[in-house]
Amino acid sequence: MKVAVMGAGAVGCYYGGMLARAGHDVVLIGRAQHVDAIRAQGLRLDTQSFDERVRVAASTDAHAAAGAQLVLFCVKSTDTESAALQLRPHLAQDALILTLQNGVDNAERLRSQLAQQVAAAVVYVAAGMAGPGHVKHNGRGELVIEPSSASDAVARVLIAAGVPTEISDNVRGALWAKLILNCAYNALSALAQLPYGELVRREGVTDVMRDVVAECVAVARADQVVIPGDVDAAVRRIAETMTTQYSSTAQDLARGRRSEIDHLNGYVVRRGAIRGVATPANRVLHTLVKLVESNARATAA
Structure with missing residues (x-):
């Protein structure tokens, strides 16, 4: 299969x-x-079970996606529309665009820009870029994708490549479940610059997480989202299975980059306002991360 990865950061490099x-x-x-x-030198794929250099093509230009049957769309949620516009002239008509992004509305935003089939995916992987062309895998790696005419074939390809993959009729609920995990951990990890395992041992952190999660669940229910599984258990499991992982927001702030916080806690705040659900804990975390971002930009200027 010919595959293009749009957004070759940690997630894109790992799955690609x-x-x-x-x-x-x-x-x-x-x-x-x-x-x-x-x-x-090839892509250094540094995982829990192997550390290899993989020969793979790479480009800075979206035209490299021409002819791809599958596009893994891995850009930051802040760049969804702009990256879609870059890709649009080069996409094969029958390509499947699989969104491997944080947030819950990227597939809808992509469909407004592209004629090709778009399928949302929920990503459960702990990974980071340890250096140029070096992706460090710290745990997990499952994908949950929504049904489409190509989903079965794509799932088989991913599974054969060592990526646990399932197809779900409730990807919206699964995306919200992942959003809740991100809202619980990302901002706090970023503000403290701590990995998950150490973060939850600090005083008051689990209490704040509990408040954040309760608000997210209330907003999801108001939006008639059915969240699968035990949310509280899933939140605890992150710290147990990804002890050394820093959130993507923490990595962004450490590098002076704009984060996706508007599409995480900020999204919950906006949906809560629409549905009449109070979200003070999410609002505070969103505001604090935005303050750190603005200070970093002011310092750089």
């Missing part, structure tokens, strides 16, 4: 690398520092 390692024709589209390193 796994597919390339399995023999698929993969191109990673990302920033120059990673593209240059991958072209020179």
Whole structure:
């Protein structure tokens, strides 16, 4: 299968690398520092079970997606529309666009920009870029994808490549479940610059998480979302299974980049306002992260 990865950060490099390692024709589209390193030395896929350099094509230009049957759409939620516009002239008409992003509304936003089939996916992986062209996998790696005409075939390809994958009729609920995990951990990990395992041992943190989760669940119910599984158990499991992982928001703030907080706690605040559900804990976390971001930009300027 010919696969293009739009947004070759940690998530894109991990899943693209796994597919390339399995023999698929993969191109990673990302920033120059990673593209240059991958072209020179291959992608270093540093996982819990192996550490290998995988030969894979890489480009900084969206035209590299031409002819791809599958596009893993992995850009930040803040860049969804702009990246879609870059891709649009180059996409094959029968391509499946699979969104591997944080947040719950990216598939809808993509469908407003693209004629191709779009399927949402929920991503459960702990990974980070340890250096140019070097993805460090810290745990998990499952995908849950919504049904489409190509989902069965894509799921088989992913499973054969070592990526546990299931198809679900309730991806909306699963996306909300993932959003709740992100809302519980991302901002706090970012503000404290602590990994999950250490974060939950700090005084008052689990109490704040409990408040955040309760607000998220209330907003989801008001939006008539059916959240699968035990939310509280899932929140506890993150700290147990991803002890050394820093949130993507923490990584963004550490690098002086704009985070996705508007699409995480900020999204819950906006939906809560529409539905008449109070979200003070999410509002405070959203505001604090935005303050850190604005201070970083002011300092850089």
